[in-house]
C-alpha cells in the first residue's frame with residue numbers, strides 16, 4: 312500500500328491536444344472548410360480525453376517564416392470563439408504576438424503558450440493585462456536559426472537561468488507565480504542528445520516550483536531515435552510522454568490524444584497502485 316503522502320505527489324497529468332490552424336492557400340470558401348475541419352478535430356480530441364486544446368496559427372517549426380499579426384488573428388480567433396461556444400475546456404493560444412494574446416483571451420482562451428517566453432516587444436504587458444496563465448518555453452536562438460549547431464556549456468544551468476530570468480520579468484509585469492508553467496523547449500535550439508537529457512533529468516527543474524509542460528510529440532529527435540528516415544513516431548511519442556510524466560511533467564502537448572491519454576492512465580494506475 313502506498314502512503315497517502317506519496318499518493319498526493321502523483322498528480323494526474325493533463326493532456327494538451329495540438330490544433331494547428333493551418334493557412335488556406337486555395338480560396339476564401341476554403342477558410343470555412345478549414346475551420347469546420349478544425350472544430351471537428353477539437354470535438355474528437357475532447358472525446359478522446361484532452362484537458363486543454365492548444366490553438367496555433369503561426370508555424371514555429373525550424374526554418375519557418377514569421378506570420379503577419381492580422382493573418383494570425385484571422386486564423387485563431389474564430390476558432391477560439393467557436394471552441395468556447397461549444398465547451399468549457401481549457402483553451403491555450405500558441406502565440407508570441409501581443410495583439411493575438413489580447414484578442415485570444417477576450418475570445419475565451421485561458422492560457423498563453425509562448426515559445427518565445429514573452430520576449431517580443433509588448434508581450435509581457437499584454438499577457439499580464441489579460442490575467443491568463445502563461446507557459447514560458449526555453450528556446451535558444453530563433454526558429455530560423457536555432458537548429459544550426461546548438462551549443463551549451465551547461466544545458467541545465469542555462470535553461471534554469473533562463474527560467475529564473477523570465478519568471479522575474481513576469482513578476483515585475485504583474486503575472487502571479489501561480490499562473491506560470493515552464494517548458495524546457497524540446498527541439499528548440501537543441502541537439503537530440505540535449506533533448507534526451509532534458510527529459511531524462513526533468514526532475515532537476517522541480518526546484519523552480521512551477522508545473523512543467525513538455526512537447527515532444529512526433530519531433531525529429533524521436534525520428535532519429537528510431538532511425539532517421541522513419542515518419543512512424545507514435546510509439547516513440549507516447550513513450551516519451553510517459554517518461555516525461557514519470558520525471559515530473561504536469562502537461563503533455565501531443566498530436567495523438569487518445570493513445571497518450573490511455574498510456575498516461577495506465578502508468579498512473581501503476582504508480583498509485585489503484586484503479587483511479
Ligand code: 8Y7
Nearest residue numbers: 371405424446448494496497526
Ligand atoms: C512546442 C510548443 C511547438 C513545445 C510548447 C511542434 C508551439 C513544434 N512545440 N509549445 N509549440 N512546447 N509549449 O512540433 O515543445 O509541435 S510547435
